[in-house]
Amino acid sequence: MSDPFDISKALEGAVKDKLSPDVARFRIHSNHEPAGDQEKAIEKLVFQLENAQERCVLLGVTGSGKTFAMAHLIERLNIPTLIMSHNKTLARQLYQEMAGLFPENRVEYFVSHYDYYQPEAYLPKRDLYIDKELSINERIEQERFATVASLVSRPDCVVVSSVSCIYGLNAPETFLAYHCRIHVNQEIEPIDLIRELVALQYSRTTTDLQRGDVRLRGENLDVWMPSRDDPLRIRFGFEGVEHIQICDPVTWEVLDELEEAWIHPKEFFMVSPERFENALENIETELDGRVAELKSQNQEIEANRLEQRTRYDLEMLREIGHCTAVENYSMHFDGREHGERPYCLLDFFAAAAKQFHGNPDKFLVIMDESHVTLPQVGGMYGGDRSRKLNLIEHGFRLPSAADNRPLKINEFQSLIPQMVYVSATPGERELLHLCEITGQDAPMGLRHVAGGGGVEEPEYAKKHPDSESMYDMLQMIEEIPRMEIRPTGLLDPTIEVRGTEGQVADLLSEINARIKVGERTLVTVLTIKFAEEVAQYLNKMGIKAHHLHSEIDTIERTEILNALRIGHIDAIVGINLLREGLDIPEVSLVAIFDADRQGFLRNERSLLQTIGRAARNSSGKVILYADSMSPPMTASIRQTLERRQRQNAHNEKHGITPATIQKALPKMGSDVDELIAGTSGGKRLVGSKGGRKSGDWASNLKVGAGQWTSSNSVNSNISQPIEEI
Known part of the structure; x- marks a missing residue:
């Protein structure tokens, strides 16, 4: 196993598929060419982005082919791209369309893997504690793994995501460093390889193989990575590894032969033994300080509750390496300081851009239906923090639990080098952001807009009820590519x-x-x-x-x-x-x-x-x-x-x-x-x-x-x- 902190060594073996420069390019497969307003809008966006414009707005009416235009933009820029949508249904629709347009490239789907999720909460007025309940969708979990695996192994990735992309993941360096590389003719004993895979959280089994399992039968070692639809079979001979095969999970028919395999961890969250022990010590230190603080405020019930719950979690972590609320201690396991943002999918895009394009800023974000998606991103942190503060104040969680959170809107914006807001009705925040980036004077109707993807109390609008409509503001703001002519010739109703x-x-x-x-x-x-x-x-x-x-x-x-x-x-x-x-x-x-x-x-x-x-x-x-x-x-x-x-x-x-x-x-x-x-x-x-x-x-x-x-x-x-x- 690679050294946990040797990122350069990890990256050397990250690319399992040796892609030629030609194959690594994005290539659209379609019988149609841009029509209507599409070509003009695509050219204008390409010009703006190639001239380092940080934020762009694409105004496209319903049915104007915004998805097709996005695909052509990705093809011409030829950089990893994240497409954000405000719900799973529309994200899936976008994913299917992009996968059809880019069959040679990697198109992935990254949304919340919960079929059902009831977060932990406390309602003080009713003195009611609600425990966490959840149901994980294994298929979506597999797609999330496939997303991360593609980003660290291929230069030609399009990821369609919901707001889930702003929630915490392990650091890309940690995910990359914890891996197992195996190649044909490698001299290694099957039992030694099993030890490496078990250290990556894979479960050893002697019965049916499931995702995340490893199985040894005779000279064949089978391992099924969570990101794949098909398992790997590693055949051993007298001199080590003889074959690495991709097999059908039912018939075990050989589908492909590999010279080398890069096997990623079973879990997203991995940590070195040293950091694990340090994290436990830090949790105990924080616990002692918080309990003393609560007792000094005559909150004996809260102090006893917190000590009992946290020490139980620590006991579980020491005995089995896991507890039901382990995410609340992510700040300690990540080695972050209080208030420091968590790692997320955007960090994987930056790592991929640096590895394959030589610059961590060489990736693009396209925000679909931005008038809904951007306020949604801006609202995630506030809702999460409100719930966590109740738990912290009443002794259910340590203060560090608040650092297991989604990104704040300013953190989100700071991580994105270039973004295209796409909507038929762009929101005030996007329009103001465009004015700021391009040095235009903002229309009066935008003067009430605050930074951070949200809107303050519109005092200006109260004093000036006849201020500009969105229609008026769109006429005043320049540099907005528009798609109002549909390729089908359809008219507005x-x-x-x-x-x-x-x-x-x-x-x-x-x-x-x-x-x-x-x-x-x-x-x-x-x-x-x-x-x-x-x-x-x-x-x-x-x-x-x-x-x-x-x-x-x-x-x-x-x-x-x-x-x-x-x-x-x-x-x-x-x-x-x-x-x-x-x-x-x-x-x-x-x-x-x-x-x-x-x-x-x-x-x-x-x-x-x-x-x-x-x-x-x-x-x-x-x-x-x-x-x-x-x-x-x-x-x-x-x-x-x-x-x-x-x-x-x-x-x-x-x-x-x-x-x-x-x-x-x-x-x-x-x-x-x-x-x-x-x-x-x-x-x-x-x-x-x-x-x-x-x-x-x-x-x-x-x-x-x-x-x-x-x-x-x-x-x-x-x-x-x-x-x-």
């Missing part, structure tokens, strides 16, 4: 504003018109209750409808959206989930209730994002139900109509006929009937479970089986007799 009187009945007639031509509808409202009531009413009127909101779990949301695409559902009524990244070309109508209501869900950015959901269909139309014209409505309508005029002029000039995007339909399982009947496992259902008659209705895909109670709040919006309900 038409927009109508209608009064709220009789809005549900009006919506019903519009949905029926779409059903006749095989198209779908999205409806956005402001509350969960109203979303469910509207869905219930539509079901009563014979429309196959379903609600969609935050109380429905992620898997069921996906099934609902798939059912909409296939035609098992005609309409979805939602709140804030029908926005970024929702790609449903079958949707030709988007209806927005209470469009004139001021607030987060009806501001200019939210309206534009929702309007964009109808931009993938050539018959796209948006209806805003409102009794007045709010400033966000005016700005979003003006921006949409101006873009539509430019798009139409482009089509006429080049003889382009708009065509609805063609996208393969998803396959649905046998659980669709239950989902549509409202009897599947969501927290809230469309209706109560019906009898045999309603079950028959559901089996024929007639949504709404169950007993319904009419809603006064819905009925009050209906301008027709309600006796039919």
